[in-house]
Amino acid sequence: MTSNSGGSVTPMPPRHLHIIALVGFFIETIREWIIPIAGGIIGSLTFYKKQPWLFVAIVGVLVVFAIAQPLLKYFTFTYQLNEQEIDVKHGLIFRKQNHVPYDRIQNVAVKQWFFLKPFNLVTLEIETAGHSGEGPEVTLIAVPLTLRDELTERRRLANVGDEGALANMPSDVANSAGDTEGIQSKTLDRSVEASPDAIYKITSKDLLKFAATSPAFLTALLAISAVYGRLQRVISEQLLNTAMKDLGQAGWIVIMAGLLIVVLVLYLGSIVVIFIQYYQFTLTLSNGQLTTERGLFQRNTVTLAQTRIQAVRVSQPLLRSWLHMATIKLVVIASAKKEKDSDADNFVIMPMIAQNQVDSFLKQFVSEVPVENVQSVRQSGRTMFYQLRNFGLIALGTLLVLALGLSQWPRVAEIVSGLTIILLILVLIIPAYLPARRTQVQVLNEDYAFAQTNFLFTREQYYVPPKKCAIANGQTE
Secondary structure, eight states, rough: OOOOOTBOOOOOOOOOTTTHHHHOOOHHHHHHHHHHHHHHHHHHGGTTTTHHHHHHHHHHHHHHHHHHHHHHHHHOEEEOOOOSEEEEEOOSOOOOEEEEEGEEEEEEEEEEETTEEEEEEEEEEEETTTTTTOSSEEEEEEEEHHHHHHHHHHHHHHEEEEEEHHTSSSSSHHTTOOOOOOOOOOOHHHHHHSSSSEEEOOOOOHHHHHHHHHHHHHHHHHHHHHHHHHHHHHHHHHHHHHHHHGGGHHHHHHHHHHHHHHHHHHHHHHHHHHHHTTTOOOOEEETTTEEEEEEEEEEEEEEEEGGGGGEEEEOOHHHHHTEEEEEEEEETTOOHHHHTTTTTTTTEEEEEEEEEGGHHHHHSSSTTTOOOGGGOOOOHHHHHHHHHHHHHHHHHHHHHHHHHHHTOOHHHHHHHHHHHHHHHIIIIHHHHHHHHHHOOOEEEEESOEEEEEEEETTEEEEOOOOGSSOOOHHHHH
């Protein structure tokens, strides 16, 4: 990068991605088109016996499409660093252009698949303020890490309004952003040499606890239930009756055993997936920046400025509550990134930590939170009464409906009512009791407030700066 006599910056010429980006584009194509492609192949099987040439032609077209689209996207994809923005262009028939000003960039996330590591390349996901779509606004596959460093520097200069400083940026840093061979980042080297203010690395024991206590497998179970509902329409009722007749009295036992096996497989599978996603989780605090790095096959690196923190969230699902463990997340401002294993606006900084160590951890990594000011508050009996009254009315109504419906069979009504009472205590009364015991709000100081809630069986604590709250709702009895 050079500057002319007028002090303006000579834009970097448009550049293509590394050739290894073809692998990433191919994976994207398969991920987006796997259902249509599979449907086309399955649908064309009807022509296999009568018109085999037509079947071969259909499969050939689908294969050519799966190969041609990544190639076209690669050869038409270019990116260019201009003075005030980064320009990304791709597409042949429908040409798409993204112009992203540096001052709108909120975060540059780094991902590194295992096949990019030998080439010292990464994938950059550029998140911007006000972007309404799901996921990052711009994704650059297989680019040097030095590009992230230069984007970070340009973003910093754009935010402080130092336009002339761009012209004085070292040329070796700018030129290395387009070099895809023998990459060495001087900016990165400087950041590595500086010792971080604080660092944490998760142990294998804590990671296994985090994965084993996650309710993520329930989502997969619901998905399978939905698929089963659709398959049930395809499978004829006569076939099911025949199968049940052949199995005899063992039919229900086989079905229950099958369901237990499915749940167990989903549970173990979720543990493996979460372990891979959070493998060697590392949190670093340096110069007001929180950086997380995690993943086995894909290393994900995300840096968050402490100024973007909107709230600190400490979550305890039921199993983790029994183990006296908690998960710490940050609610961030204008997060465009949507992760599969977490809420869109929640940035995990501690997957698993002992409950009695939460305060010391927050003092170390989010030191401005006054955790020492939190006081144990016991809710009044009136709060408990309101919660139990509301849920008790629902329970009473349910029992009355059952009693009226089964009035002709007194013995059956007694058994069903007894079971229903037990179920209502577990499903209604306990969730009413826990919020009454746990819900509280405190003002810690002029900058922070503390709130504790309980939804179903999950206890959550929030440390929130009131000035960053968009709206506050109040309810009274």
